[in-house]
Amino acid sequence: MKLNKTLSLAVVAGAMMVYSCGGSGSKTETTTSTPAPAPAKEMTPEEKHKDNPDFVNGLALVKQSDCPSCHMVDRKIVGxxxxxxxxxxxxxxxxxxxxxxxxxxxxxxxxxxxPMPAHPALSKEDAELMVKYVLLLKK
Structure with a gap:
């Protein structure tokens, strides 16, 4: 009888240990994770300088000129x-x-x-606005 009592205690202790340590594995746990924040979208120069009159006016002058025949924003053409x-x-x-x-x-x-051709009909003020537009494209 002493053996049965000891054996019973051992079985109960083992069952308690298995139960407290996670049991048979049939129990499922739910975990929640916080998604990683999305990387910040880099603003384009147009977005960054949309309220800058030098950028806006310089861009308008560049578009009206012959500059795009030799230059692009991101790619070399002639210049x-x-x-x-x-x-x-x-x-x-x-x-x-x-x-x-x-x-x-x-x-x-x-x-x-x-050579970069001369543009003698262009005023100094307009040329400076165009240059400011170009320099504001810095990333």
């Missing part, structure tokens, strides 16, 4: 892309003035041997 120009030059008064002069007077050698 460098606007994106490449914006990465090379900081937006400073000195750079805006220098690049506007290149647009008006023409230039060669900065981006290779193909």
């Amino acid at each position: 460098p892309s606007y994106g490449d120009v914006s990465e090379k030059y900081e937006i400073t008064d000195e750079n805006v003035e220098r690049l506007a002069s290149h647009v008006i007077n023409g230039n060669v050698g900065v981006w290779g041997e193909i």
Whole structure:
């Protein structure tokens, strides 16, 4: 009888241990996880500068000009892309003035041997707005 009592206690203790440790595995657990936040969408230059008059007016002047025949925003055609120009030059008064002069007077050698034609009919103010638009495309 002492053996039966000891055996019974051992069985009960084992059952309690199995139950408290998760039992036979038939019990399912539900876990909830918080989804990772979506990566922040990078704003395009148009979205970023939509209220900047230099950007808006410069873009309008560029679209009206012959600039798109040699330049694109993200791809080199004849001349460098606007994106490449914006990465090379900081937006400073000195750079805006220098690049506007290149647009008006023409230039060669900065981006290779193909010359940038002169645009003498373009006013200094318009050329500077166009250059500011290009430089604001910096990523």
